[in-house]
Amino acid sequence: MKFMTSLFLIISALVMSSPTVMAVENIAVNPDVSVSQDALINVNKASAKELEALPGVGKSKAAAIIAYRDQFGEFTSLAELKNVKGIGDKAIAKLEGKVRF
Numbered sequence: 001m002k003f004m005t006s007l008f009l010i011i012s013a014l015v016m017s018s019p020t021v022m023a024v025e026n027i028a029v030n031p032d033v034s035v036s037q038d039a040l041i042n043v044n045k046a047s048a049k050e051l052e053a054l055p056g057v058g059k060s061k062a063a064a065i066i067a068y069r070d071q072f073g074e075f076t077s078l079a080e081l082k083n084v085k086g087i088g089d090k091a092i093a094k095l096e097g098k099v100r101f
Contacts, residue, residue, distance in 0.1 A: 040097075040098060040099055040100040041053070041054055041098060041099050041100070042099070042100050042101070043065065043069070043075050043081070043099050043100070043101055044069060044074040044075055044101055048062040048063060048066060049062075051065055051066070054094075054095060054098055054099065055094040055095070055098070056090070056091045056094040056095070057091070057095075060086065061084070061086050061087060061091070064084050064085050064086055064087070065081070065084050065087075068083065068084045074101070075101050076101055077101065078092055078095060078096060078099065078101075079092070081095065
């Protein structure tokens with residue numbers, strides 16, 4: 001009986017420490033790697049919720065971005081976002097590298 005219990009514990013330990021489980025835990029995020037185009041938020045297509053996920057953009061700025069976009073059409077550059085009420089140079093600096101058009 002002791003042999004069976006020991007065997008069970010050894011097999012359980014091996015299964016729990018399988019390479020597939022370990023591989024998931026060893027994934028590290030490198031902040032120096034540039035963000036891919038797919039990970040950038042498209043300001044012209046984003047919902048209010050998606051815009052709110054951007055740094056420095058809350059509910060009111062997200063709503064202002066959408067209202068501006070609806071009234072004047074799609075944005076073509078980051079600089080054009082300055083035309084939106086409440087978005088200035090500091091907000092633009094926070095958004096650099098996080099949005100696309």
